Amino acid sequence: MPTLYHAPNSRSSSIIVLIQEMGIADQIEVIEVTVARQDGSGGPDPRNPHPESKVPYLTEGTDHVRERGAIVAYLTDRFPDSGLGRPVGHPQRGAFLSWLFYYQGVMEPVLVLDWAKIEHPALHTTFRDLDTMFARLSEVLEHQPYLLGEEYSAVDLLLSSPFQWLPDAMPVQPSVQAWVKRCGARPALKAVEGRERATLRQ
Missing domain, CATH: 1.20.1050.10 (Glutathione S-transferase Yfyf (Class Pi); Chain A, domain 2)
Structure with a gap:
């Protein structure tokens, strides 16, 4: 099962929205972690395997995906029935x-x-x-x-x-x-x- 490392009210929130839009919340494990914030609060979380302690970060087995655009492509390819992506071979x-x-x-x-x-x-x-x-x-x-x-x-x-x-x-x-x-x-x-x-x- 893919695992998403997520910090609320951060860039990873858009991936949480994507998961809801795709109807795959029961197929993604979400682990909430802390991150360093611009106001000085927060900080690296030892539970977060991202090499720079950032979010979002998606893992599946030994594979991993970082950067939102890459995660969007990965998830929409992984779950094409949602209709929110455009799979290989699609004219768009x-x-x-x-x-x-x-x-x-x-x-x-x-x-x-x-x-x-x-x-x-x-x-x-x-x-x-x-x-x-x-x-x-x-x-x-x-x-x-x-x-x-x-x-x-x-x-x-x-x-x-x-x-x-x-x-x-x-x-x-x-x-x-x-x-x-x-x-x-x-x-x-x-x-x-x-x-x-x-x-x-x-």
């Missing part, structure tokens, strides 16, 4: 993988650099900037409700996740805002978000 397989890697290689670096107020021409050349990134999303979402067309998929979950947890980062483009709202209205996300935010008040 390339688009599915491209969006996953776009998130890891473009969106997250750009959002973190903007939050940290770090500017340099090399960063814009390599990773793009917020305007370019949001324009790319907008040009797709102006013509269809989700990134792969008419149906919600795991790429929508992953790419919309920063704006669900950090609404201040919401882009101004109406088509992107409407997409974030559609993704945020899904019952699985609302359930996980409510449960995990409740832990902050304990």
